[in-house]
Amino acid sequence: MTLLPRVAACNWREPGGADAAVRIVRFLEQIGVGVEIAPVEGPLFVPGMEVRGGKIRIDPDAAGFPGDLLHEAGHIAVADPARRAAMTDVGDNPGEEMAAIAWSVAAARACDVPLAVVFHPEGYRGASESHIANFEKGAPFGVPLLGCWGMSCEPIRASERGEAPFPAMKKWLR
Numbered sequence: 001m002t003l004l005p006r007v008a009a010c011n012w013r014e015p016g017g018a019d020a021a022v023r024i025v026r027f028l029e030q031i032g033v034g035v036e037i038a039p040v041e042g043p044l045f046v047p048g049m050e051v052r053g054g055k056i057r058i059d060p061d062a063a064g065f066p067g068d069l070l071h072e073a074g075h076i077a078v079a080d081p082a083r084r085a086a087m088t089d090v091g092d093n094p095g096e097e098m099a100a101i102a103w104s105v106a107a108a109r110a111c112d113v114p115l116a117v118v119f120h121p122e123g124y125r126g127a128s129e130s131h132i133a134n135f136e137k138g139a140p141f142g143v144p145l146l147g148c149w150g151m152s153c154e155p156i157r158a159s160e161r162g163e164a165p166f167p168a169m170k171k172w173l174r
Helices: 004-008 017-031 066-078 094-110 128-136 143-148 155-161
Strands: 035-037 049-052 055-058
Touching: 004 017, 004 035, 017 035, 017 066, 017 094, 049 066, 055 066, 066 094, 094 128, 094 143
Parallel strands: 035 055
Antiparallel strands: 049 055
């Protein structure tokens, strides 16, 4: 049984709502990032979801932003593969944070959701509009780490290597 009808029935906030959440979860299933629906407990940094056992757990009753699915998935995707399956939180590594943000932009493009879904007004400590502007004008941060990990190619290096530049991804998981 597919998870998508249960995802659609969760309590999603705008921008994007249930439609964006379904697109995102469909994409995450295709690339191998696990998603489950179950209650979450305790104080949460991201409303309505948490990382548990290397998967994203969505609380069906809590009001969450669909774009946060991509950000949390980005943390799972850029994590050292040796610790990915056991992750119970995303940690506080600044490099991984920047790479997760860049990854979430590439993923948003891949599943055809606007950057305003990822960078919703209540996230990113008030820097959502700034992040959108940076990525839209081609000044993406976090991409060099994706390049170091063989996941993407920095735009400045793409033509010399004959590779598609970010936001194209060579692989979705580190």
